[in-house]
Amino acid sequence: MSVLRPDLAIIARNVSDGARILDVGCGDGALMAALRFHKSVDARGLEIDPANVASAVARGLSVVQGDADTDLADYPDNSFDFAILSQTLQTTRRPDLVLDHLLRIGRQAFVSFPNFAQWRIRFAHMFGGRMPVTEQLPHRWYDTPNIHHVTIDDFRSHLRDRNLVIEGQWFLSGDKPCNGGMANLMAQHAVFLLRRP
Amino acid sequence: MHDDTRFGLDKKTRLLGPVRLDSGAEFAPVDFAYETYGELNADKSNAILICHALTMDQYVASTHPVTGKSGWWLSMVGPDKPIDTSKYCVISINVMGSCMGSSGPASIDPATGHQYAMDFPVITIADMVRAQAILLDHLGIETLAAVVGGSMGGMQALAWASLFPDRVRSAIVIASTARHSAQNIAFHEVGRQAIMADPRWQGGAYYGSEPPASGLAVARMAAHITYLSEAGLTEKFGRRLQDRDAKSFGFDADFQVESYLRHQGLSFVDRFDANSYLYITRAMDYFDLTDAHDGVLAKAFAGTKTRFCLISFDSDWLYPTAESRRIVHALNAAGAAASFVELSSPFGHDSFLLDAPEMNRIVDGFLRAGESR
Numbered sequence: 230m231s232v233l234r235p236d237l238a239i240i241a242r243n244v245s246d247g248a249r250i251l252d253v254g255c256g257d258g259a260l261m262a263a264l265r266f267h268k269s270v271d272a273r274g275l276e277i278d279p280a281n282v283a284s285a286v287a288r289g290l291s292v293v294q295g296d297a298d299t300d301l302a303d304y305p306d307n308s309f310d311f312a313i314l315s316q317t318l319q320t321t322r323r324p325d326l327v328l329d330h331l332l333r334i335g336r337q338a339f340v341s342f343p344n345f346a347q348w349r350i351r352f353a354h355m356f357g358g359r360m361p362v363t364e365q366l367p368h369r370w371y372d373t374p375n376i377h378h379v380t381i382d383d384f385r386s387h388l389r390d391r392n393l394v395i396e397g398q399w400f401l402s403g404d405k406p407c408n409g410g411m412a413n414l415m416a417q418h419a420v421f422l423l424r425r426p
Numbered sequence: 427m428h429d430d431t432r433f434g435l436d437k438k439t440r441l442l443g444p445v446r447l448d449s450g451a452e453f454a455p456v457d458f459a460y461e462t463y464g465e466l467n468a469d470k471s472n473a474i475l476i477c478h479a480l481t482m483d484q485y486v487a488s489t490h491p492v493t494g495k496s497g498w499w500l501s502m503v504g505p506d507k508p509i510d511t512s513k514y515c516v517i518s519i520n521v522m523g524s525c526m527g528s529s530g531p532a533s534i535d536p537a538t539g540h541q542y543a544m545d546f547p548v549i550t551i552a553d554m555v556r557a558q559a560i561l562l563d564h565l566g567i568e569t570l571a572a573v574v575g576g577s578m579g580g581m582q583a584l585a586w587a588s589l590f591p592d593r594v595r596s597a598i599v600i601a602s603t604a605r606h607s608a609q610n611i612a613f614h615e616v617g618r619q620a621i622m623a624d625p626r627w628q629g630g631a632y633y634g635s636e637p638p639a640s641g642l643a644v645a646r647m648a649a650h651i652t653y654l655s656e657a658g659l660t661e662k663f664g665r666r667l668q669d670r671d672a673k674s675f676g677f678d679a680d681f682q683v684e685s686y687l688r689h690q691g692l693s694f695v696d697r698f699d700a701n702s703y704l705y706i707t708r709a710m711d712y713f714d715l716t717d718a719h720d721g722v723l724a725k726a727f728a729g730t731k732t733r734f735c736l737i738s739f740d741s742d743w744l745y746p747t748a749e750s751r752r753i754v755h756a757l758n759a760a761g762a763a764a765s766f767v768e769l770s771s772p773f774g775h776d777s778f779l780l781d782a783p784e785m786n787r788i789v790d791g792f793l794r795a796g797e798s799r
Contacts, residue, residue, distance in 0.1 A: 283767055289792070290765070
């Protein structure tokens, strides 16, 4: 699984063998394909971009073209062991509702997102006075798909408000793991494994 | 299988049946006109059934005997094409009710020695599929690697997966729907009324005399508009005039689009039977996969092991993307392995008949994935 993006590799390591998974915002299906190969999972995907869907279907994956903001409502309760939302939360119109659906559809949910409180981003704001453009977040203010900037502390606070249970959490600086204590300042990416209370 | 006369081009056979029809009637014997391409393998696991649309036929990948035109899905079916006839045994059957050799209103009723005409039973999409199953039994094919169809062919693929889930490993449903909408029925009714208003129709008993060609041509013209898109028509014809520099202030085909539609209508009547048009459009209008499932589409697929691939086109207003999505929702609810993509094309409903690289890539990949299971 060395070719997987680091946050996807964390998810892949922690999915149980043979699980039923729904990958929301699955892109061209890289994670699904890896999980199918290494963990024999029964994987389904939801992806908004038709070219990505075509690529995923062409590699033999079951992927449906759709929008996480509107189409998750069509999935039945508890129909998957894991619902996965990787690097997509910050692009949705209503991340809170998407999260509710994830935990309704899946018994557990993996959520990964870029941490907008990482120190480089803080520096760009504080000293540059500009919206940050980094290697990890290469978009400019007007063309970014990231419309709901979230930090690790924001996310934790939201989980507390909703009484959601953190089953696991992983933090990444580049492709290296980093410590949970300073995560909100140091981590570029966060991966959470959640379940309902 | 080289010397097996059941396989090959332009095959015809009569089977005892009967087909047990949704109307409660039984139909027998049943004539089938069909073609097969490629070789059936030893364990008979490589058969793909291609279901055709309303006015298409079994000549998927070979020359049409009436029009002389090449097969209607050559871009999809053939050696090294997405539906690869060097790997698969592809079967295409003229649907029951049609007029290219399978039993239909223009066939001779063995009981009377005359054409059935309006004594042919009213049939449904499910009846067409039940008839196809009888032919597949005759060919010794228990399980299909895939059922593939666009438009009415997609309805048949859905009906196959619902009626015979154990016989269908994969289903590809393109530019189709699980039910005919009020608008779909309305357009068909215009066509049927055009045929029946033609004095030559004579209550359907026109065989042996002049057929109701004017009515059928108008029916085709109306339907043909629904197969295209406004943008497509505008791009192809705009308001351009046909072979003239100015409007004629008369009712000739001044506009290119009029001339085109007239041509579509006139060329259609040479190859299609008006009564068949009535029966098949009726079957499509009756189609609602939820009818046998308490109005719940997901129940039509309960427990299915079939893999599904649905494709729609953004400019198709006959069976718009929302209809495919409705099927996908039902498949999700049933826990089925389903893929769906809406492709972009300016050509409306007929997009599925054109060479579309993205569609080809999806069909190819979806079928390959089925091979490794």
